[in-house]
Amino acid sequence: MNPRLLIAGLLGVVMTGYIYSVPDARLFRDPAMARILFTHVPSAFVASIFFVVAAWAGLQVLGKGRVLHRARLHAAVELGALFAGFTMATGILFSRVQWGEWWHNDPRQTSFLIVLLSYLALLGLRGAFSDPEKRDKTTAAYAVALLLPAIFLTFIYPRLPHVAQQSFHPSTTIPKGELDTAYQIGLWGNVTAFLVLAFFVYGLRVRQELHSRALENLDDHLADSHHDSPDSRVRRPVAVRRED
């Protein structure tokens, strides 16, 4: 069995058990729902990491252009978008429970929505090229160009004083150490579990992409060397018999 899968599975089981064993949070409108922290924060964490990985792989694609870097780029973009979507979904659920509205128009919610839309735009751009060479390079270039806005929207904008004043998002709870010890253990345990799981899936996706590209290359090579592609000349559907 794959050791990373084993570790991810074990961590997943342990952390799931742990989540149900921690006491309910006191300051929450629905105290049991405070556990959403254990999925929301790790998802955001993993999504942010994949955005950086995508930009780094993008730089490698633009520089060296190796197939491995291309596979890493696509895997990082897809998983980044997936975890960003998961962060958004859990954030909306949190907003409904804690603030009473599905969409509270909180600056943090809006800025992360823009980050999510950015990565959906990246997927859209990737789908607009039929030529793999151009698709890879354009995706890489846009992933690099998106890094600065993504950093601004995720880390800088929500922490600006006048924005932070308007926000209800508990962004300062973790940095200021205001989180209960049981919740801190659960949070960092889940961050670790999410990271192991995410990078296990990332590895699988990279391998799948490499195999897929190798298969395409092989297919093209065989078609060319064995001349087994269909003849493009016009043929009669039936044999023509010579009449004497």
Next chain:
Amino acid sequence: MGVLWSPDESGRVAMNPPWITALKKEFTAELRAKQGITTSGLFGLMAVAACGFASSIEKPGPGLAAGLLSVILLFVSTVAIPRIFIAEQEQGTFDLYRQWASPTAIFLGKLLFAAAQMILISLMVGAIYVAMVAPELKIPWLYWVGTILFGIAASNVLCIAGSLVMGAANRWILAGVISLPLTFPLVFMGVGLLRVAFGEGTLNGGFINLIGLLGYAIAPIGLGPFLAESLWNEANTEDRKGLQGQGATESQWEGR
């Protein structure tokens, strides 16, 4: 192909850096048809008129007025700038252009032309906005510096978006889609700057946004040529060389 040769009146041969010649080419092409500036200028005027119409009963406050102007300038640049790249591809002149100059020179020529175009449009839109929509200007110099800088920064960022979508399907729509995420920080800083010019917030906050906007305007000048060199040079990847080494032909690679 580092330089272009052009003899002057005395018969001496002068050397122009290719990006200047590329810039001249953009101006010549624009002056011949005058399509880009007239259509995007008209679009800006109509957007300001629409805002004026919507706010005819009550003038917007400083924050909202700054937001409206930023959005107008953003949409004008989304219409005007990617066109400079996409039109080249659609007319079929881009391949020829690339034979003549390096991707860096082409990109810089287009970027400088786009910035000049947006300065002109920003001035025009800014003037009409003040007359029709905006509340009283408290710090006029900050308003004009902010408006022009916003236009330049938007055009520089959108040049990157334009260069990316050149060969894509649905490139006109895609240009807008991929441009907007890149420009959100720009809008944020533009609003922060312009609201100070309209009398809300501190001058210190306005300066911080001004510097941020300046940084955002300069960053694409460094990043853009690098991306253009990578995107428009199609014969330098290691895997491409490797594939050729395995017996695959050039036409095979191109066909994939």
